[in-house]
Amino acid sequence: MALDRLTAAARAGTLEGGGSPPGPALSAAGKRVRFWGTAYTFLILLTGTNLPTPLYKGYEARFDFSPLTLTLIFTAYVAVLIPSLLVVGPAADAVGYRVMLLPALFVAAGGALVFAMASSTAWLFAGRILQGVAIGAATGPLTATLTELEPRGDRRKAALVSTVATAGGLGFGPLLAGFLAQYAPAPRVFPFVLEIGLLVPAVIVVLTLPANNARTRWRPRRPEIPAALRSEFATSGTACFAAFAVVGLFLTLIPTYVATLSGSKNLFLGGAAVALMLACSATAQVLGYGRSARGLEIAGLPLLALGLVSLAIAGSISSLPLLLAATVVAGLGQGLTFLGGLTAINSAAPTDRRADVLSSFFVILYLGVGVPVVGVGFVATRVGLLTAVQYFAWGAAVLCVIVLVVLARAHRKPAHERRA
Template sequence: MEGEDMANGAGAAGTAVRSRGRGASACRVNGWRFWATAYTLLILLAGTNLPTPLYRGYEERFGFSPFVVTLIFAVYVAVLIPSLLVAGPLSDAVGRRRVLVPALALAGLGALGFALATDTWWLFAARISQGLAVGAASGALTAALSELEPSGSRRKAALVSTVASVGGLGLGPVLAGLLAEYVAVAPDVVPFAVEIVLLIPAAVAVMALPTTRETTRWRPRRPGIPAATRAVFATSGTANFLAFAVIGLFLTLIPTYVATLADSGNLLLGGGTAALLLACSAIVQILGYGRSPRHLQLLGLPLLALGLLMLVGARSSLVLLLGAAVLAGAGHGLVFLGGLTTVNNAAPDGSRAEVLSGFYVIVYLGVGLPVLGVGVLATAVSLTTAVSWFAGTVAVLCLLVLLAVGRTGRRSLAG
């Protein structure tokens, strides 16, 4: 009996060791998949912003106005939002991989469209393809990060998602500006060829994603936000609408604005200004990790407003404009991290991608709609006047939303 007990004990110990080994192995695999998914999000969003420093060259080459630039940007958002609303629930039903593979194919097609562009319609077609790609992938990739984070930390998953998103938005203009300015051969083609190459490992990463749930039947339906999340969704969504309106401005019209102030045609300067804002956003997100999501938004909104007010005073000063980019970027980063963490924490497991896709709908409406108004205004007055009016208006709205976030937080604590 004693020998049998010892044998049983040894067998149990061996089983425990094997179980721990399998657990460690699964954790390593999930860790690889987690960071590969973050890379995919980074590269996808970098590709959508490669055209930022090139728009001025397209204006001269194809003969269109700043308003057409905002239309090209707006059509991207116009197709992105329906794509988000369809693809988020679809990926919850059929799995992330089946949605993400076609999305990456569309991203590559969009890059190819820009590389081959011979007139303005090519630019519209390429942006439509990119909008469909980002819309299909945003909610699914963010949900996949939450599911694959090895320790199960939704807060860490939200941080990586926001840093990868903002890092991609900033990497695109810098990469395109650098290549277009200093590569002698086909400067408006090489950035998009590089993107296509970088999408290849992203496609490999997506193909390696696990099946996260059993496939269920999916039917088109009107998107909905669970009642328990509506209050935080409304305040966080509104704050991020305003924060991303600033991103839309810097990605479309600020490069031309910078070129006018600096009296320079250097493409890296225009793209670098947009990247400066986004780099500051990414840095403060890392520094703010672990802080209360509500406090992040309460700090971010006044910083964003201050940066916008500095932009109003930057009509003749490049130094002030760069300072505005730093402050607005810091404010954006805190608002985005706080808002996405709040919504991610509140989203039910069974509809996470749907809720996150709804959040991204608000984000991309902020990117596309306000800047379209700035483009219209710029044709009626001037670009500098339109940018100043935009900045002043959004600064006031940021302060109003700040009050709403504070009230929502107090009600939550009281409840």
């Protein structure tokens, strides 16, 4: 039934070329189907890229590598994702979103297949590289597509759905893989085979998008931020950098951190801790919907800082309950900060460069995911994982407080000064 509705939406839309965004020719029902289908695609892509999270400890034991190698495997994803974002964002605005999204889905399936066949550390690097290319190619176009397909043209709702899909995928991947790895057969194969199956409906969704919704001509250019958006990028970008540094820490090292504090080898427990953090993030985003972008960031940053401080203290006193409490608070703060930052950028982005601008914003987020985690992995080889995570948590908390002070001062200025 769902596939029939998607097919009907495709026929009612602008598939045959022409390439304008959905307009009066597409029914309200058709818009809704394509909008939520795009959200599903975003969710499943991000779910797949985070399936390895609870499996890393097993890979570490099986292939005999260090915590630093683990963080490098994770960061290989970011290292290719960022160039992919920078190339595909501008190109998608020029040639159409569907042209970029279809290859991204097949590359994502290839990454899942590589993980399912992994027999050495090199396979893990290869799988992460393919996943990074796929997400880099898809993130800007998917976020822009959600903005254009939102039936009422509500950019705030589009930003909310995008952030919830992001948090949902980041959280659901570790939860699903942890459960399957602990309780299902073939723990290092079955999660990735399931991901390939879940990508099939996503391909059908993308086939219903306009074949050519070009907004501008593509030309090679270095990454740049429109002058009118630079102050937004400086504040919202830094806030979201800190928020996603916390996500990177949870996705890479927190399952091992949980296992160390709890003394349990249950893979589902580590995945559940990551999922708890991101479920709280998604909940905060839903509850914060409709509030001002600046208000969301100002509410989220102190919660994020408090969660980080609690995380550091939990390691110092070996308290699993405090760790779980820190996870909840940090998740709430991350969700509010992310929603506020994306709402600010999404609302200000010019129509003809929307995918380009959003891709540049996501570069900042993924730098936050990847760069600090490598530092934590390096420090962990010298002082141990618990101490390295504590150093990171205190440093990130200080950054949150600094950004909060800057945002609060800017928020108190008169409107005409903020525009200037």
